[in-house]
Amino acid sequence: MKILGIGSRITHPEYGKGVITNVSSKEYWVTFIENGLETIPLDDTFEIIEAAENEVDTVSFSDVETTLRNLLKKWSDVSEIVPIGDKWKGGKIKLEPGQANLASKEMPIDTFFHKIVMVRDRLRVMEQKINSSNLEEIEKIELQQYITRIYGSLTSFNVLFKSPNNHFIGEKSK
Numbered sequence: 001m002k003i004l005g006i007g008s009r010i011t012h013p014e015y016g017k018g019v020i021t022n023v024s025s026k027e028y029w030v031t032f033i034e035n036g037l038e039t040i041p042l043d044d045t046f047e048i049i050e051a052a053e054n055e056v057d058t059v060s061f062s063d064v065e066t067t068l069r070n071l072l073k074k075w076s077d078v079s080e081i082v083p084i085g086d087k088w089k090g091g092k093i094k095l096e097p098g099q100a101n102l103a104s105k106e107m108p109i110d111t112f113f114h115k116i117v118m119v120r121d122r123l124r125v126m127e128q129k130i131n132s133s134n135l136e137e138i139e140k141i142e143l144q145q146y147i148t149r150i151y152g153s154l155t156s157f158n159v160l161f162k163s164p165n166n167h168f169i170g171e172k173s174k
Contacts, residue, residue: 003042004028005052012046020052024063083162084113109160116157120168123147 008020018032027039091109130143151168158167
């Protein structure tokens with residue numbers, strides 16, 4: 001079976017006339033004149049009006065988007081969406097100074113939580129950059145130990161996370 005290229009025109013028995021706008025490994029994305037965008041299997045029944053003879057890459061836009069998202073998550077400081085625990089939603093953090101004549105500071109707990117998640121994500125990126133650097137192995141280990149201790153210092157904030165999978169994990173006691 002020859003795969004049609006993007007721009008090929010077809011007539012489908014159910015959807016009518018259309019143009020192939022994307023090709024994945026399993027289906028054509030076709031914009032039909034009367035039915036809009038539909039996906040049809042590569043081996044579906046249709047009549048070819050005009051076949052485009054261009055090279056077809058069988059990686060879909062969705063596959064590229066997923067791969068790019070995974071790369072950005074791994075190598076940048078783009079934060080994943082981490083949910084706050086249900087009991088904290090809509091809550092506030094209030095900081096009261098020890099001196100009576102000073103004003104207290106209040107902020108939405110969601111804002112505070114977001115900053116904690118950003119710190120965690122940036123620590124992860126730092127960890128990856130250290131591991132992929134040209135530093136000597138002993139230097140990498142020393143820096144990794146500091147990061148592990150930082151994670152340990154941040155475990156107090158684990159109560160804010162909805163899922164234990166997102167918790168900070170420091171050094172385990174022996």
